[in-house]
Amino acid sequence: xxxxxxxxxxxxxxxxxxxxxxxxxxxxxxxxxxxxxxxxxxxxxxxxxxxxxxxxxxxxxxxxxxxxxxxxxxxxxxxxxxxxxxxxxxxxxxxxxxxxxxxxxxxxxxxxxxxxxxxxxxxxxxxxxxxxxxxxxxxxxxxxxxxxxxxxxxxxxxxxxxxxxxxxxxxxxxxxxxxxxxxxxxxxxxxxxxxxxxxxxxxxxxxxxxxxxxxxxxxxxxxxxxxxxxxxxxxxxxxxxxxxxxxxxxxxxxxxxxxxxxxxxxxxxxxxxxxxxxxxxxxxxxxxxxxxxxxxxxxxxxxxxxxxxxxxxxxxxxxxxxxxxxxxxxxxxxxxxxxxxxxxxxxxxxxxxxxxxxxxxxxxxxxxxxxxxxxxxxxxxxxxxxxxxxxxxxxxxxxxxxxxxxxxxxxxxxxxxxxxxxxxxxxxxxxxxxxxxxxxxxxxxxxxxxxxxxxxxxxxxxxxxxxxxxxxxxxxxxxxxxxxxxxxxxxxxxxxxxxxxxxxxxxxxxxxxxxxxxxxxxxxxxxxxxxxxxxxxxxxxxxxxxxxxxxxxxxxxxxxxxxxxxxxxxxxxxxxxxxxxxxxxxxxxxxxxxxxxxxxxxx
Amino acid sequence: xxxxxxxxxxxxxxxxxxxxxxxxxxxxxxxxxxxxxxxxxxxxxxxxxxxxxxxxxxxxxxxxxxxxxxxxxxxxxxxxxxxxxxxxxxxxxxxxxxxxxxxxxxxxxxxxxxxxxxxxxxxxxxxxxxxxxxxxxxxxxxxxxxxxxxxxxxxxxxxxxxxxxxxxxxxxxxxxxxxxxxxxxxxxxx
Numbered sequence: 018x019x020x021x022x023x024x025x026x027x028x029x030x031x032x033x034x035x036x037x038x039x040x041x042x043x044x045x046x047x048x049x050x051x052x053x054x055x056x057x058x059x060x061x062x063x064x065x066x067x068x069x070x071x072x073x074x075x076x077x078x079x080x081x082x083x084x085x086x087x088x089x090x091x092x093x094x095x096x097x098x099x100x101x102x103x104x105x106x107x108x109x110x111x112x113x114x115x116x117x118x119x120x121x122x123x124x125x126x127x128x129x130x131x132x133x134x135x136x137x138x139x140x141x142x143x144x145x146x147x148x149x150x151x152x153x154x155x156x157x158x159x160x161x162x163x164x165x166x167x168x169x170x171x172x173x174x175x176x177x178x179x180x181x182x183x184x185x186x187x188x189x190x191x192x193x194x195x196x197x198x199x200x201x202x203x204x205x206x207x208x209x210x211x212x213x214x215x216x217x218x219x220x221x222x223x224x225x226x227x228x229x230x231x232x233x234x235x236x237x238x239x240x241x242x243x244x245x246x247x248x249x250x251x252x253x254x255x256x257x258x259x260x261x262x263x264x265x266x267x268x269x270x271x272x273x274x275x276x277x278x279x280x281x282x283x284x285x286x287x288x289x290x291x292x293x294x295x296x297x298x299x300x301x302x303x304x305x306x307x308x309x310x311x312x313x314x315x316x317x318x319x320x321x322x323x324x325x326x327x328x329x330x331x332x333x334x335x336x337x338x339x340x341x342x343x344x345x346x347x348x349x350x351x352x353x354x355x356x357x358x359x360x361x362x363x364x365x366x367x368x369x370x371x372x373x374x375x376x377x378x379x380x381x382x383x384x385x386x387x388x389x390x391x392x393x394x395x396x397x398x399x400x401x402x403x404x405x406x407x408x409x410x411x412x413x414x415x416x417x418x419x420x421x422x423x424x425x426x427x428x429x430x431x432x433x434x435x436x437x438x439x440x441x442x443x444x445x446x447x448x449x450x451x452x453x454x455x456x457x458x459x460x461x462x463x464x465x466x467x468x469x470x471x472x473x474x475x476x477x478x479x480x481x482x483x484x485x486x487x488x489x490x491x492x493x494x495x496x497x498x499x500x501x502x503x504x505x506x507x508x509x510x511x512x513x514x515x516x517x518x519x520x521x522x523x524x525x526x527x528x529x530x531x532x533x534x535x536x537x538x539x540x541x542x543x544x545x546x547x548x549x550x551x552x553x554x555x556x557x558x559x560x561x562x563x564x565x566x567x568x569x570x571x572x573x574x575x576x577x578x579x580x581x582x583x584x585x586x587x588x589x590x591x592x593x594x595x596x597x598x599x600x601x602x603x604x605x606x607x608x609x610x611x612x613x614x615x616x617x618x619x620x
Numbered sequence: 621x622x623x624x625x626x627x628x629x630x631x632x633x634x635x636x637x638x639x640x641x642x643x644x645x646x647x648x649x650x651x652x653x654x655x656x657x658x659x660x661x662x663x664x665x666x667x668x669x670x671x672x673x674x675x676x677x678x679x680x681x682x683x684x685x686x687x688x689x690x691x692x693x694x695x696x697x698x699x700x701x702x703x704x705x706x707x708x709x710x711x712x713x714x715x716x717x718x719x720x721x722x723x724x725x726x727x728x729x730x731x732x733x734x735x736x737x738x739x740x741x742x743x744x745x746x747x748x749x750x751x752x753x754x755x756x757x758x759x760x761x762x763x764x765x766x767x768x769x770x771x772x773x774x775x776x777x778x779x780x781x782x783x784x785x786x787x788x789x790x791x792x793x794x795x796x797x798x799x800x801x802x803x804x805x806x807x808x809x810x
Contacts, residue, residue: 154634223645231638261641265649269656276736276747283739284660300665300739305656312652 046582054164056156057582061163062141063474066467068167069134070548076125079118081541086110088534090516104182113202115515116185120203121177123188124211126456128218129173131321133166135463136260139324140229140253142470146573147247149238149590151583154231158224165221169214176210184211187513189310192285192303196277199291209278212271219264219271226264229257238572240592245609247571247596248347252327255355256320262359263316270309277301304369311362318455319358323351325462326393326422329415331596332469333397335569336412337404338605340597343396350389350396357386367435368442376435383433390426394419405600409567410484414465417492418458424496425454428503443513446506449499457495464488467551472566476579477558483550487543494540501529570596570608633781636788643792646755650748650796654803657744661807667740669808671801672728678721679801682756685714686794689763693787697780705770708763711790715760722753741808752800756793762786 055061085094086109093108104114141159145152153159176183185203186195194200195208233246233254273284277298285306286298334341341347363371363379371379397419406412428450431437441447464487471479506512510523517523565574575590590610598607602618632640660666692707726746734742763786 154638158638223642227638227641227645230641231634235632235634235637261645262648265645266652269649269652272747272751273653273656276743280736282736282743282747284656284743287663287739297737298739300660300663302660302663305659308659309652309656 054160056152056160058141058145058152058156058159059474059580059582059584061159062138064163065133065137065141065166066474068163068170069130069138070551072125072129072134072170074545074548076122076130077541077544079122079125081538082110083115083118083122084534084537086115086515088531090518112515113182113185116187116201116513117177117183117203117207119513120185120187120190120211121173121183124173124184124215127188127317127321128215129166129170131456131459131463132222132260132317133218135459136253136256136320136324137163137166137225138463139249139328139466139470140225140257142474143247143249143573144229144232144253145236146473146576146580146584147250147571147596148233148236148241149572149585149592150232150236151585151589153228154236155228159228162221162224162228165217165224169217169221172210172214172217176207176214179206179210181205182207184208189307189314190274191310192274192277192306193289196274196285197289197291197296198278199294209275212275212278215271216268219268222260222264226257226260229253230261233257238589238592244345244348245592245595248330248341248344249324249327251348251351252323252330255351256323259316259320259323259355259358263313263320266309267313270306270313273309274306304366307366307369308362311365312359314365315362316358318451319354321455321459322462323354325418325459325466326351328466328469329397329418329462330400331571332411332415332465333400333419334597334599335469335567336407336409336415337401338407338568338599339400339404340599340601341396342399342402343392344595344597346392347396350392353389354386357382357389361386364433364435364438367438373435380433380435384430386433387426387430390422394423394426409468410479410481410488411465411469413485413488413492414461414468417488418461418465420492421453421458421461421495425450425452425458429454440509441506443511444506445502445510445512448512449502449506452502453495453499457491457499461491464491464547469567470573471551471554471558472561472578473573473576475555475558476561477554478561478566479554479558480550483546487547487550490543491540494536494543497536498533498540501533505529565608568606570598570606572609575608575610635781635785639785639788643789646792646796649751650800653744653748653751654800657741657748657803658807660739660744661741663739665739667738667742669729669734669741669745669804671804671808672725672732674721674725674728675801678718678725679797681714681718681721682794682797685711685718686791688714689787689790693780693783696783701770705767708767708770712760712763712767715756715763715790719753719756719760722749725749741804745804745808748800752793752796755796759786759790759793762789 051057052060055064082097085092085097094105095108097105097110098108101114104111104117110118141153144150173183181202183203184190184195184207185201186208190208190211195204198205233250237246273282276282277284277286281298283298283301285303286296286301287303289296289298330341330347361379361383363375364383367376367379401416428446432441432447432450468479468484471477505523505526508523508526510517510526561578564576564578567574572590572592576584577586592609593612594607594609596609599605601607602614688707688711692704692711695701695703695707726749729742729745734740734745736743736746766782766786
C-alpha cells in the first residue's frame with residue numbers, strides 16, 4: 018500500500034518507479050559488495066559491532082594492564098616484559114607506558130566502543146527496521162561512515178606501535194602537556210596520530226549522524242507518526258542531534274591543537290618554560306581548549322548513554338509484557354537531557370579558576386539533569402512493576418542498566434556541586450562515578466541490545482547459560498570494582514597516578530587495590546567468554562524458528578528471519594498504532610501493523 | 621541500486637534534508653572557532669589584523685559564482701543542457717579563482733609579518749579561512765564530478781535533486797564567507 022502511494026506521491030515519478038522490485042534481493046552480490054563494502058544498513062551495523070568488540074577487547078586489556086600496576090606496584094611480572102619489552106622493563110610497567118595505557122583505554126572505550134560500537138551498531142540496525150524503511154537516507158554515506166571509522170581505528174592502532182609510544186596526555190588531551198613535543202615521549206608522533214585519528218572519527222560520526230537524522234525524519238513508513246516511534250529510535254535521534262552539533266566543535270579544538278603542535282601558533286600556549294628552555298609562545302589560553310573540548314565532551318556522555326536508555330526502555334517493556342510507563346514523559350525527558358547536555362560543560366572546569374558565579378549557574382543546570390533522569394528511572398521501575406517479567410539475559414542486562422544508572426547517577430549529584438567538587442575533582446571518586454553511570458551502564462545497554470536483537474542480526478540465539486553467567490559475574494564484578502573507588506576518592510587518592518606509595522595516608526588501600534585488580538581480571542575474562550558466545554552462536558547457535566521470537570510489536574519482527582537488503586519482501590507494512598500495546602484487552606501483544614479494532618480500549 | 625524514496629507526501633527529499641543537517645553541523649564548527657576567537661581576543665598580547673584588499677576581490681568572485689550556480693540550476697530545470705554545462709563550468713572556474721585570491725591574501729598578510737609567531741587575530745584568520753577554503757574546494761570537486769557527468773554521462777537524469785543539493789551547498793559556503801568577512805572586519809580589527 019505504501020509503495021503504491023509512493024508512485025503517486027513521490028516528487029518525481031521517474032525516481033520512484035523502480036521501487037517495486039526492491040526487497041526481493043534477486044541480483045547476486047559478490048562477497049566484497051555483500052560483506053565488506055556493503056551498503057546494507059544491517060551489514061554496516063554488524064561491521065560496527067564487530068569492530069567495536071575488537072576495540073573493546075583491546076581497551077579492556079589496557080585496563081587490566083594498568084590495574085596490575087595499581088594493585089601490585091612492587092610486583093614484577095616477567096611475562097609483561099616478554100610481550101612489551103622496554104615498556105615493561107623488569108616485568109614492571111614503566112611510567113610512560115602507564116600513561117599511554119590510561120589514555121588509550123579512555124579514548125578507545127569512549128569513542129571507538131561506546132560511541133561507534135554502540136550507536137553505530139544499533140542506529141544502523143534498528144532505525145530502518147523499526148521505522149519501516151528499506152535502508153538509510155543515503156546508504157553510500159553510511160558505508161563511508163563505517164570506513165572512516167575503520168581508518169580512524171587503523172591510525173589509532175598504528176600509534177600504539179610507533180617507537181615513542183601512543184598519546185599519553187589523558188583521553189581529554191589537555192594542552193599545554195599535549196601541545197609540547199618536549200614534554201615526553203607520548204607527546205611526540207603518538208599525539209599527532211591521536212589527533213588525526215580523532216579527526217577521521219569525527220567525520221565518521223558526522224556522516225553517520227546526518228544519515229540517522231534524515232532517515233528518521235524523512236523515511237518513516239505510512240502511519241508511523243513521530244509519536245508512534247519505538248523509544249530506541251527517539252533515543253538514537255537525540256544522540257545523532259547531539260553528535261552533529263557537538264563533534265564539529267571538538268574538531269575545531271583539535272585543529273587548533275594540531276596548529277600549536279606543528280606550526281608554532283599560540284592558541285593554547287603562553288609563558289612556558291620547559292626543561293630550562295623558554296618558549297616564545299604568548300597570549301594563548303589552555304582553558305580555551307577545555308571549553309572547546311567539554312562542549313563536545315559533555316554531550317558525548319549522553320551520546321554514549323541515550324542509545325542504551327532507548328534500548329533498555331524497549332527491552333523492559335517487551336519482556337515485562339507491559340506498555341512502557343509514560344511514553345510521552347520518556348520523550349520529554351530525552352529531549353530535556355539533550356538540551357541540558359549543551360548547557361553544563363563547565364562543570365568539568367570548576368577548579369580551573371572559573372568565575373564562582375558562573376560556576377553556580379552551571380551547578381544549577383547540572384543538578385537539573387537529575388529531574389529528567391529521575392523521570393526515566395521511575396518509568397523503568399513502574400514498567401517492571403507487576404509485569405510478567407521474562408528474565409532473559411537481555412532483560413537482566415536492562416535491569417542491571419537501571420541499577421547502575423541509579424547508583425552512578427546519585428554520585429553525579431555530589432560531583433555537580435562546585436564546592437564538593439573542589440575536594441573530589443580528579444580523584445578516584447570521579448573515576449568511579451563515570452565508569453558506573455556512563456561506562457558500565459552503557460555497556461549493559463549494549464549487551465542487552467546484543468542479546469535481544471541477536472536473533473534479528475544472525476537468525477540464531479546466543480547461548481542463554483553463558484548469557485546468565487556473563488550477566489551475574491559482570492554485574493557483581495562491576496560493583497566490586499567501582500564501589501570501593503568512591504572511598505578511595507573521598508580519601509583523596511588522585512586518578513591517573515602511577516604509584517601512590519609516597520603518601521603514607523593512602524597505604525591503607527593496598528589490599529583494596531589488589532581486590533579491585535583481581536576482580537577486573539575475572540570480569541575481563543568473562544567478557545572474553547561473551548565474545549566466544551557471540552562468534553560461536555553466529556555459526557552454531559540455536560536457530561530462530563519464528564519471525565517474532567520475543568512476541569514484540571515493533572516492525573523489525575515483521576521481516577523474514579534473515580531479511581535481505583531492502584528488509585521487506587513486497588510492500589513495507591503500514592503502521593496503525595504505537596509500539597507498546599502489551600497485555601491489552603486480554604491479548605498478550607498487538608503488533609504495530611494491526612489496525613485498531615472497533616471495540617478496542619484506549620491505551 | 622537506489623533505495624532512497626519519499627515515504628511520505630510533501631516531504632523534502634532526504635538528500636536535501638541531509639545537506640541542511642550537515643550545514644547545521646558546519647555552522648557549529650565555525651561557531652566554535654569564532655567564539656574561540658572572541659574568548660581569546662580578551663587575553664593579553666592580542667594583535668588585531670587588517671584584511672588585505674584582495675579579500676574584497678575574492679568576495680566579488682564568490683558572489684558571482686553563487687549567481688552562476690543559481691542560473692545553472694534554473695537552466696537544468698528548463699532542460700537547457702548546454703547552458704547548464706556552461707554555467708556549471710563557470711561556477712567551477714570562479715570557485716577556483718576564489719581559492720587563488722584567498723592564497724594571494726594569505727601571502728599578502730604573511731609579507732606584512734602576520735605569521736604564526738606571537739598571538740593574535742592573524743593566526744585565527746589563517747586557520748578559519750583555510751578551513752573555509754577547504755570546504756570551497758570540496759564543493760569544486762563535487763561540481764566537477766557533476767560537470768563530467770553532464771558531458772559524458774550515459775544515463776539521462778531528470779531529477780534536479782543533485783543539482784539543487786550542490787547549489788544549496790555552494791550558496792552556503794558563499795554565505796559562510798560573507799559571515800567570516802564581516803566577522804573579521806568588525807571584531808578582528810579591534
